[in-house]
Amino acid sequence: MRIGVIGTGAIGGYYGARLQCAGHELHYLIRSDYAHVVEHGLIIDSCAGDMRLPQVNAHAHMAHMPACDLLIIACKTTANAHIFPHIAPLLTDNGSVLLLQNGIGEEEHIRQYISHPLLSGLCFICAQKIQPGHIHHSDYGLMTIGHWLDDRSAAGTTDALSHLQHTLESAQLEVTVAEDLLQARWKKLLWNVPFNALSVLLDAHTDALLANPSCAELVRILMTEVQTIAAADNRILPDKMIDAMIHNTEKMVPYATSMKVDADQNRPLEIDSILGAPLAYAKQAKLSTPALASMYAQLHFLYGNSAQTHV
């Protein structure tokens, strides 16, 4: 297969490299590290097995990329407005898209530009780009994939999804199929909303947040608000899911969230896709979510002017 990767950061770089090592023809859109990667290729240090790719097909501009059978969108959502309008030419007639991004709402967004099968995934992985063309993957790696349907219903296991699962598993990747993609997205937001927001606003890791009783209570308030919004989208996140998520986070190694990593590195924050989109959904459903509104307003005040970027 010919596979394109838009956004060669930790996510795009790691999963792209696995697919390239499995024998596929990979093409990477690479912005700031382009010259370095053309000269030195990609280096992936991984707990699941290191990879050295001295030669990769790097492209500095989308217009230079060939049409692909699979196009993986792995940039930050903050770049989508500059990316999505230009992806149609990068897909073959039978090509499909795999959207590997945080938050919610970007499937509707990309649908304005393509009608190809839209597969969408969530990555549970600890990986960071530590230098140009050099990615460090320290833990986890599971990808959950689902098939997006424009009526927001659960697609179940489709042929396109099974085919993608086979492709990923053949590249030594761990994959689970979400029969209901939105259920999986809301579940991930249950965690991402409180911990991304508070880790940035309070400059803290997960362990410190949960050790403070008032903050632990606020985490639960935020999760309950997300639960309420998900219910309005017909996705039930049971109370015991919240209990288990807090319990598991307490047992986790202290963890810097993706938004905190972005803030620490002065990169744009995914405020809109992780907090703004759920808040807009709540308003549309006439739900009151004051704690979510607090987090969004504070992040927007502090970081709102840097919310858009180019890849």
Added chain:
Amino acid sequence: MRIGVIGTGAIGGYYGARLQCAGHELHYLIRSDYAHVVEHGLIIDSCAGDMRLPQVNAHAHMAHMPACDLLIIACKTTANAHIFPHIAPLLTDNGSVLLLQNGIGEEEHIRQYISHPLLSGLCFICAQKIQPGHIHHSDYGLMTIGHWLDDRSAAGTTDALSHLQHTLESAQLEVTVAEDLLQARWKKLLWNVPFNALSVLLDAHTDALLANPSCAELVRILMTEVQTIAAADNRILPDKMIDAMIHNTEKMVPYATSMKVDADQNRPLEIDSILGAPLAYAKQAKLSTPALASMYAQLHFLYGNSAQTHV
């Protein structure tokens, strides 16, 4: 009259000096600036008329102060736990207390230690201590005073209140009587909760907060939550009061709140009396106030360990 002032910062220093200039015998409890004030006295630069008091009765310890006819408590609420247990000997049999503090709930607290008439006030003043023994009063100055009753009812205009009003007005101070002290306290909290919390959390002045649409919305959410708690305390703060307060704040000179001034000067923050006490009241009344809980949790996480101090 013999008048004691506990906490000779901007508030205690300014109002004490006015009363001393009116001919009363003033005694000041002064902690960090004691030696300086003994030598140099107090200097008050004031938009309402400068005052120079080269000689003042300064005391470094409460045990050294004489019994007074009026004891003004003007320390930060963060010091109350160290002050209140020691005030009874500082009052004559016919003496009364004037509590000049922010927030809510401290009247019940002080009642554990004295049974004298308890008058309580709110100061609407821009004043800061800019050097040891040197206070700068730049704007406003109105004091609203009310008579505390242990059954939380409105006391109306009592003899003790009228007498205090006369004493203050004779010292060229602007005073209004609140027939219902708790109504006045909840009204001030309507402003203090959002602007104190957000000015510290976002390191911003009132104008910047209101210029951001998401933050302006959050200010209104917080005010509405305070309004709901006040209603449970049988105090009605009408919607048009919120509208007017936001409108007036937009027109104000950009303003650093008292909590922001405290944060900037590494002093303890009045988190408990301004946010914690209303939140506790909400919980007791089984009200949901998630935005207030968000503000409290974040301030508590960032500043909670420095919430108590000595005067």
